[in-house]
Amino acid sequence: MLKNVESLKNGRIPRRVKFKLRDLDVFPNTILSPMDGVTDAPFRRLCRVLSGDRMGLLVSEFVPTDGDAAFRVEGHKQLKFFPEERPFGVQIFGRYPDRMAAAAKKIAEELHPDYIEVNAGCPAPKVAGKGSGSGLLRDLPRLQEILHDVRAALDASATEGHVNLPLTLKCRIGWDSDSINVMETLKIAEGEGVEMLTVHGRTRLQGYNGLADWDWIGKVAAAAKIPVIGNGDVNSVEVARERIENYSVSGVSIGRGAMHNPWIFGQIADAWEGKPARVMTATEALDVFPLYYRFKMEDGVTELGALGRLKQLAARLCKGFSESAMDIRQTLLRSGTAGEFFDNLESLREGVARDLVFEPERLVNLNGAKETELKFGDQFAGR
Structure with missing residues (x-):
């Protein structure tokens, strides 16, 4: 090994x-x-x-x-x-x-x-x-x-x-x-x-x-x-x-x-x-969506629920493309149905995504917001 x-x-x-x-x-x-x-x-x-x-x-x-x-x-x-x-x-x-x-x-x-x-x-x-x-x-x-x-x-x-x-x-x-x-x-x-x-x-x-x-x-x-x-x-x-x-x-x-x-x-x-x-192309990265959708449907979610998770994943993955590829993110997130999502996906794969690579190392800061206060009081109730 x-x-x-x-x-x-x-x-x-x-x-x-x-x-x-x-x-x-x-x-x-x-x-x-x-x-x-x-x-x-x-x-x-x-x-x-x-x-x-x-x-x-x-x-x-x-x-x-x-x-x-x-x-x-x-x-x-x-x-x-x-x-x-x-x-x-x-x-x-x-x-x-x-x-x-x-x-x-x-x-x-x-x-x-x-x-x-x-x-x-x-x-x-x-x-x-x-x-x-x-x-x-x-x-x-x-x-x-x-x-x-x-x-x-x-x-x-x-x-x-x-x-x-x-x-x-x-x-x-x-x-x-x-x-x-x-x-x-x-x-x-x-x-x-x-x-x-x-x-x-x-x-x-x-x-x-x-x-x-x-x-x-x-x-x-x-x-x-x-x-x-x-x-x-x-x-x-x-x-x-x-x-x-x-x-x-x-x-x-x-x-x-x-x-x-x-x-x-x-x-x-x-x-x-x-x-x-291995260098991954953008089209290879986009191939992940049909598989994810199948797993969501096998898990018993609705088509609308699966579409929401497809968009969630799309918003994240597209951050690994260059700034010139923001059209990919916007096109996928505008999809109103799963069918429209996959139609848009195919168009992108044959178009703008063909000359791009997936570069997740572009992501440096994934951090969220800091909270400065939290009420901490009722945790001992019913001990």
Whole structure:
């Protein structure tokens, strides 16, 4: 796998190209970051096909547990996944340890994913403001109780004849710059049987603004006895290589970079296998839409719903074309039906797109707005 290093256009192969999650050999050492409303089954399947079935790990959109007195698998569309997505994990979030544990046990026994992940990273006010997601970083004893109870539930499931699944954790480095506590989070995680920690290098207050602090991620990786996956601002093969080499992480988790370049996992796998970088034409990039549309329809969405996601993807991908190609974006976004979208797509493929290349490295800043305040008050209700 590590032959032909000289042929690599963009640099050498990093020392770490895979990692182990218990008995799973994960290659390449990448994860598609779960993003609510983005990384549903159709998008995950799309990325896997475009990668040549070399995705590392896939994770569900996060699944809420607080709202159910008795957790029901059939009540959560985020839990749907296809066999070809494996190895596949389910990420859950909530603030009640008993409900998190019950949900984890039910999911493990009914759906048989490859691992269960606890979310301590989501910054959304409706999540963090109620004490779950990254809100747990304000209450580490509660996070510890959740991890303890979820691990115990998975162990109990194993005694009943089910597979004993690995437990993983996703977190941020802290709530804000004055309360960075990721090293304490690591200690708790390892003590409660967590087998992989993914660290997003921003605080909750940052949201998605500014640059991720990879120095903190590196400190965690250096101290950890378990695989540590770094998350934040990875949007190219070159960045993935640099983060893995310089910060000693076991791998990288990619979110918004994949939204704009769903080929990135295959590009990384190619590089780790010693294959030269490939230039992709704009027409090749546009070929992704029929496949994505098919996956959306197989997922049971309406034509209108599928059209909305086609436009969402078009708006992102077209940022990888030169400025002179803005006509492509505008033409696709003006489509009123799926049929019109594909008619416009064919015209573009035969016209303006023929002489363009897809250059996702043009995307430098994918950051969002910074929030400066968040009400944090009612998360302890009903403890």
